[in-house]
Amino acid sequence: MPRDNNDTRVFKVVGTRPPRPDGIDKVTGRAMYGADVTAPGMLSAQILRSPHAHARIVAIDTAAAAALPGVKAIVTAADFMAQDDAGLDDILVNCMARDVVLYDGHAVAAVAATTPAIARAALKLIDVTYEALPHVTDVDAAMRPDAPVVQAGRANESVPAGMSPNVTHHCEFGHGDVDAGFAAADVIVERSFTTAATHQGYIEPHACLATFTGEDKADLWCCTQGQYNVRTVCAALMGMEASQLRVTASEIGGGFGGKTTVFIEPVALALSRKAGRPVKIVMSRDEVFRATGPTVSSSIDVRIGMTRDGRITAGEAVLRYSGGAFPCGTVDMGAQSAFAAYDMPAVRTLGWNALTNRPKEAAYRAPGAPMAIYAVESVVDELCQTLALDPLDVRLKNAARKGTLSSYGPTFDDIGLVATLEAAKAHPHYHAPLGPGQGRGLSAGFWFNFGGNTCVSLNINTDGTVGVTEGNPDIGGSRAAISQMAAEELGLPYEKIRTIVADTASLGHNDVTDGSRVTFAVGLATIKAAQDAVAKMCARAAAIWGIDPDAVEWVDGAAQPCGPNAGKFPPMSLAEIAAVSFQTGGPIAGHHEFNADGAGVSFGVHLVDVEVDRETGATKVLRYTVFQDAGKAVHPSYVEGQMQGGAVQGIGWALNEEYIYGEDGRLQNPGFLDYRIPVASDLPNIDTVILEIPNPGHPYGVRGVGETPIVPPLAALSNAVSRAIGLRLNRLPMSPPRILAALSGS
Amino acid sequence: MKTIQVSTTINGDATEFLCGPDESLLDVLRNRLGLTGVKEGCGTGDCGACSVTLDGRLVCSCLVLGAEAEGAQIGTVEGLAQGDRLHPLQQSFIDHAALQCGICTPGILVAAKALLDRNPDPTDTELRYWLAGNLCRCTGYDKIIHAVQAAARTMRETADAQG
């Protein structure tokens, strides 16, 4: 659906800042999250988890636990059917270890009992005999030929012979003659970088309530970013028909990609089927860190050539990612996005994924991109310093723009990178003086944005109000944005629309809330559904007036004859048409179902000032400004919220957040005390500048905005710290001991 | 284990409950009294989602035994609004887009109210340190700080008008 003529369109609702429909429930404590529901006769379940990074399960004896009064069901891998599909089987094995535990925290058994205390006591009575196996948690170590083997036989056809069995996947992207490009460079910088695995850090632990109402019929309530995906996966794992499993998404207490898959839901279903009673599972924070889906760790080599005047002649990157103990394709997105901000004559990126004894990776906000772009933007910054060039000028000189052949294949249409860089350059932040010990860093960032399968129903109520039914859990204010777009298209006030997120029985399939797709794709489907309803309302009016439906147009929330030749009738408002709908053919509803295409890519630029204490290695963030192209900001406050929240997650990643493993391969910091997400007193205000370069693929010009903001902070912070201390850093997080060690020359 | 009978006051209402000797106040509020606006994010006092007031002091209810509520005054997010009239902090959080997923919001509202009850005109720095025990992963805190300051202004103006 092509963009309307945005230059002349005056929006009435889109671009305003109405209150979110879920606001009152959330500020009063009434909103229902994953752990907030109960059911009559409900059991509580607890999961027994591996204390080993890698071990063979020799035996599991559950007899003593089963004999404990109050215990109603116990499940192990023996209670699940292996799946033919390798991807599904990986999900299943991740939910319940089969024969081998692959990481610290891997589930081995689960107990449902009448109280949580009894379930906990029962876990202590389960006797698991393990035979410890050698383990590996570091991606570079895992790729060595003599590394401990996490899983054998998992490499796909892309992997050449002779590599460690841990290497599962290889990819390559690029264009042009890279060797010729480097030959044309005046300066070439080549550096290696590492980033630690980090966690999404949503504050709500995973929770679900499963209720079997018959052998093959069940309801599942859970906090998820995609109830349809939960249904598809769980129905397969349970051997059920999809129609017999109804999944309802709770309000979601943060996801950031981490709630796009299942961890506890199949376990709760299996326990409920066995016990014949509802079963609730609520993860502890320790379980969230040890046994959900952190992002990949990475090890990346980048080589970039530049002419003396700042023109990039060639770029090359080799990316080694590990998504834990199962095959993982996230490195593809890193290899595609690494150089996306640049218009380059020659570029090549190579990606590798290796297995490690760590939890199975899940998506985390722009999965794969932050670490790749961190490495590239660090080298670009070093080149600017070496050549004494302004870092924004160099990025402008090489910026991707409309017509650029992107580093990953497609040719860009209208994109906002140049406008974003120019906005940063014109901003007072870029010209503010710095004090001693302070440094300023910047980085560009990029995300593809997704479209995907989407289904929306829009019901015209007889009192002139409208209900929008969509299928994507709201993690950033999307119900407000969708209501705004429905109101805009129908010509109604925002308050007349109520948007709800449906369960899987009430609407057709919707892809997961991911890829920054919802405001774009669900918004687009809503606009189309509204247009469908408008056409039907015009037809009703035409019938009442006795004129041709084609002779009726929709203006400002009402049907009217289009032009004097169509007849002379006063406009009929939506409310008037709705009020008589039962007499004119029955209820009126609009629908749209499609696989959305045309999600415009999104670019951002972040500017940050830091001060480093050279005696302790502590970094203080002094000032932060985010510039980002939103295409069209439907609800500017919620767009700003995405920009600010993503920036702060990136700040945490850059400075302190990391999965720390001991020699024993066990996670040492599975809690909010030692997994240090930023607290309020760590931060300044996060200033935002929204740019609006319309996406040609959306009638209002909307682009997804949620993921791009986490991409630039890693390099922006690293470049700022490097400039503040006069030393280049190449490892994240830049925790104080690492900065102090760098300053001490060790 | 023997259960303990506890008489307490929650959001102004006299309340009695039975709890285990090792049961946290958080579990009592959520599981026995249906006050699920009090959220559990960590269970170790590191996230603040379970913040309540105990005799006027801000505490993490996960670090308090249910039995310690005997004779005490407990305040939770459910007690902030007066009927259908939102507390200025609640209204300000909606108006200033200070919540996204909303899971940290009840704890932050209770914590912010505890500060404004003591200090009606905090600096941003005082506010940021006071709220350091309340983790938010969605907002980056910026809009929360602005919303609390806007509510504080409203509350000061109301107090002036009444004073």
Next chain:
Amino acid sequence: MLAAEPGVTRILTGGTDVMVQMRAGLAAPALVVDVKHLTGLRAITPEAGGYRIGAAVPGAVMGEHAGLRALWPGVVEGVELIGSTQVQGRATMAGNLCNGSPAADAVPGLVAADAVVRIMGVDGARDCPVIDIPAGPGRTTLAKGDIVTSIFLPARPARSGDAYLRFTPRSEMDIAVVSAAVSLTLGADGAVTAARVALGAVAPTVLLVDEAAQAIIGTRLDDAALAALAAACSAACRPIDDKRGTVAFRTQVAGVLARRAASIARDRAHSAGDAA
């Protein structure tokens, strides 16, 4: 009651450590005794020019006590660094001491202050210098049945000051990676006449570093004296590498923090002298 219980026991004041241990299954006490309501345990009482702090006084209450803040600002700032605002409403100085962590924020300040712990045991009450309580990570010299009932912070001469600094990666909500407390008294000429320097998180217990104190006694805390203080502190460190920091980091930063704390303590001593 505590002495008679054959199983594991825990004394609950603020509960901010005990509750976490119980939840994590690290402790499964057969008996938990809540001592908050015992007479005097929640009071701050003036005594002999100093203050006796009841064992159940939470950090927030200490922070709100103007007289205590004025006399021992370094002790109070150590206590106030324990956890969040929420934790401050519960956590106590005595509990922080009895938990036995080498990184306890309250303890270096207490050691530098030469505070005295009053213990009620099976055989009656006794007093003990605070430095003698910690025995190692998670261990103290207290016997089963002992209850710390109060901690006494003594009077101090004119021109005295103390300060506590810790290093944490975040500005709040963190455990000290390394910490330092300095308490000192200045003569009329501005030279240090007495000093005590304590370090946290650099050894199995909080260290009292006499060499560091000697490095500044008799000096006006000029750069050379501060450098000697820092060097003595670093030399005394016996830290470990762990998830929170390295041996090299702790050793280096211990000296930096001691130096900075000494400067703050000196400034406070001057103000205290001016005020007197």
